[in-house]
Amino acid sequence: MKIILTLAWRNLWRNKRRSLITISSVLFAVLLAIVFYSMEQGSYGRMIDSMVKYSTGYIQIQDVFYEDEPSIDNSLLYDDELARLLDGFGNKIAYQVPRLQNFALVATEGQTRGSMVVGIDPEKEQKLNDLSDNLTEGELIKNEDSDILVAEGLAGILNVHTGDTLVLIGQGFQGATAAGKYRIKGIIDLKLPELNNNMIYMSLQAAQWFYMAEDRLTALIVMPENPKETDLLIEELNASIDQDWYRVLGWEEMLKDLLALMSFDMAGTMVMLFILYIVIAFGLFGTILTMIIERQREFAMLLSLGMKRGQLALMCFFETLFISFAGALAGIALAIPVVLWFYYNPIPLTGEMAEAMLDYGFEPIMPFAFDPYVFVSQARIVLIISVLIGLYPVYKMFRLNIMHAKQ
Amino acid sequence: MKIIRTEKLSKIYNHQSLPVKALNQVNLEFETGEFTAIVGPSGSGKTTFLNMIGGLDKPTEGQIFIGDTEITSLSDSKLIDFRLHNIGFVFQSYNLLPVLTAKENVSFIMLLQKTNPKEMDARAVELLKQVGLEDKMDVRPSKLSGGQQQRVAVARALASKPRFILADEPTANLDTQSAFNLLDIMLRLNKEENITLIFSTHDQRVIDRARRVITLVDGAVDSDEQFER
Ligand SMILES: Nc1ncnc2c1ncn2[C@@H]1O[C@H](COP(=O)(O)OP(=O)(O)OP(=O)(O)O)[C@@H](O)[C@H]1O
Numbered sequence: 001m002k003i004i005l006t007l008a009w010r011n012l013w014r015n016k017r018r019s020l021i022t023i024s025s026v027l028f029a030v031l032l033a034i035v036f037y038s039m040e041q042g043s044y045g046r047m048i049d050s051m052v053k054y055s056t057g058y059i060q061i062q063d064v065f066y067e068d069e070p071s072i073d074n075s076l077l078y079d080d081e082l083a084r085l086l087d088g089f090g091n092k093i094a095y096q097v098p099r100l101q102n103f104a105l106v107a108t109e110g111q112t113r114g115s116m117v118v119g120i121d122p123e124k125e126q127k128l129n130d131l132s133d134n135l136t137e138g139e140l141i142k143n144e145d146s147d148i149l150v151a152e153g154l155a156g157i158l159n160v161h162t163g164d165t166l167v168l169i170g171q172g173f174q175g176a177t178a179a180g181k182y183r184i185k186g187i188i189d190l191k192l193p194e195l196n197n198n199m200i201y202m203s204l205q206a207a208q209w210f211y212m213a214e215d216r217l218t219a220l221i222v223m224p225e226n227p228k229e230t231d232l233l234i235e236e237l238n239a240s241i242d243q244d245w246y247r248v249l250g251w252e253e254m255l256k257d258l259l260a261l262m263s264f265d266m267a268g269t270m271v272m273l274f275i276l277y278i279v280i281a282f283g284l285f286g287t288i289l290t291m292i293i294e295r296q297r298e299f300a301m302l303l304s305l306g307m308k309r310g311q312l313a314l315m316c317f318f319e320t321l322f323i324s325f326a327g328a329l330a331g332i333a334l335a336i337p338v339v340l341w342f343y344y345n346p347i348p349l350t351g352e353m354a355e356a357m358l359d360y361g362f363e364p365i366m367p368f369a370f371d372p373y374v375f376v377s378q379a380r381i382v383l384i385i386s387v388l389i390g391l392y393p394v395y396k397m398f399r400l401n402i403m404h405a406k407q
Numbered sequence: 408m409k410i411i412r413t414e415k416l417s418k419i420y421n422h423q424s425l426p427v428k429a430l431n432q433v434n435l436e437f438e439t440g441e442f443t444a445i446v447g448p449s450g451s452g453k454t455t456f457l458n459m460i461g462g463l464d465k466p467t468e469g470q471i472f473i474g475d476t477e478i479t480s481l482s483d484s485k486l487i488d489f490r491l492h493n494i495g496f497v498f499q500s501y502n503l504l505p506v507l508t509a510k511e512n513v514s515f516i517m518l519l520q521k522t523n524p525k526e527m528d529a530r531a532v533e534l535l536k537q538v539g540l541e542d543k544m545d546v547r548p549s550k551l552s553g554g555q556q557q558r559v560a561v562a563r564a565l566a567s568k569p570r571f572i573l574a575d576e577p578t579a580n581l582d583t584q585s586a587f588n589l590l591d592i593m594l595r596l597n598k599e600e601n602i603t604l605i606f607s608t609h610d611q612r613v614i615d616r617a618r619r620v621i622t623l624v625d626g627a628v629d630s631d632e633q634f635e636r
């Protein structure tokens with residue numbers, strides 16, 4: 001066995017130039033694939049991350065009708081029973097973030113506009129989404145506050161500032177009239193235009209009072225201790241919760257439209273990666289093919305001496321693996337600093353691209369993912385390709401005819 | 408002791424299109440300790456004959472016994488194993504693995520035989536000494552002359568302790584001096600260690616040293632002479 005590995009290794013260096021060219025072609029393809037993939041995963045991850053963080057959370061518990069008809073009438077009652085049930089999950093649940101939201105009209109002296117008034121528990125919300133990062137004016141609200149936070153876009157439209165008072169008029173739980181005067185305590189920049197032009201935050205207590213919806217929530221966000229076990233937690237929640245009243249939703253379900261859009265977007269990158277790997281495959285195959293043809297007489301000699309076909313095949317297989325592994329490892333080794341560099345120094349975008357990004361509330365940069373998965377996934381593809389190509393010489397060695405090969 | 412016996416050994420190439428009778432009903436026997444040259448004009452079937460008794464190719468007709476084993480009926484993998492343990496080969500060219508040193512080339516065959524490492528190393532050194540290459544042990548074939556390469560090949564052929572060694576024109580690519588040198592080594596091994604050698608050749612000087620000369624003409628045995636040397 002050792003001799004077979006030794007032979008394979010030394011054979012690799014017989015035609016140094018050819019091996020190096022093949023190795024470098026694998027290297028560059030792997031490097032490119034990783035960089036592209038990291039870029040793709042970076043924006044994908046950023047999108048999901050910010051959606052999960054700022055809007056949906058990993059898991060939400062809602063009233064069973066809320067998803068189809070999001071109205072305050074379909075809010076859930078956060079009673080002792082639900083609280084106890086969730087307590088029962090112990091530290092599988094990291095924390096909960098309650099929200100109560102509904103549409104309301106917001107009026108100043110001169111203007112009236114629709115808005116989304118969201119009741120939050122500032123302390124708990126903080127864990128999900130640190131609003132203090134977004135604060136551009138004033139202060140954040142506290143639990144017992146009856147003041148509000150207004151999104152920067154909306155504040156601009158209404159031309160209001162910290163300290164001004166807004167009138168909110170809406171519909172409360174089961175047709176009750178909701179109305180009140182609220183002082184602006186702070187202005188926050190929510191980046192995403194849909195949010196930034198519409199959102200008003202108040203404390204949960206204040207919102208429940210405003211909407212006349214005591215102990216009611218439109219959504220209870222549940223953050224799993226380990227986000228990787230989200231699906232498991234959803235299953236367990238579903239098993240114990242009363243499904244006639246409550247519905248447990250995962251982020252994938254809540255974001256399914258966005259995910260569909262992104263996977264469509266991913267297809268382009270996938271085609272590109274596919275082409276790259278076809279190039280690797282052909283380069284590698286070409287090298288292996290020439291190697292087999294060139295060394296017919298040597299193989300004949302080895303078979304004549306009494307080397308088993310299996311041993312011969314294994315030797316060729318290892319040669320293929322060595323070449324592709326050398327290329328893949330070197331590619332990964334080179335990709336790590338490249339990706340790391342872009343991870344810390346993302347490419348700034350300019351022009352239309354940048355504006356589009358800004359519109360979506362993202363920094364106008366190209367984020368890169370620095371996740372082991374990015375590297376592992378590409379290495380795995382190279383491994384699969386080289387194993388498949390390595391099977392060709394294996395097949396050839398089992399079919400080699402000494403008399404033909406000798407000539 | 409009889410080690411090789413062929414019975415009505417025939418080989419026809421291109422069976423369908425343009426049949427060439429390379430061997431025609433060859434009946435031959437070889438004894439342990441012989442030093443035999445197979446001679447004959449080009450195309451007379453020397454290589455074909457050696458390939459047959461070496462188990463590298465199958466005859467169209469006839470049987471080959473090596474010891475008690477009839478090798479034409481062995482499966483491909485059994486035959487490979489049989490060659491490994493019973494037959495030594497020295498080819499005209501392409502004998503050695505270019506990526507292994509002289510000593511590694513000699514050890515290689517013992518590795519295939521799963522000889523224990525200590526014995527293997529000592530034997531490789533000993534054999535390379537016998538062929539006069541003690542100072543070239545760690546040199547790769549590309550740094551050896553043709554004659555030296557053939558001597559390594561002889562050492563390797565001996566390393567597996569085969570019943571006999573086959574050599575198809577082992578001196579064809581060598582200059583006179585190297586050819587004689589190689590021949591001397593082979594003769595000495597034959598005399599001192601009773602190694603059985605069968606080789607094909609065109610070279611009269613080589614033929615003159617053989618103790619048995621079999622002449623093939625058109626795939627058939629034309630003469631079979633013994634000489635006291
Ligand atoms: N693979 C083959 N296919 C077809 N015909 C072959 C093949 N190998 C050998 N022959 C033919 O068989 C006959 C015997 O060939 P062989 O190589 O055994 O002769 P040889 O005595 O070794 O000749 P040389 O002295 O030139 O090496 C020749 O007519 C040759 O053309």
Ligand SMILES: [Mg+2]
Nearest residue numbers: 453454455575
């Ligand atoms: Mg010949």
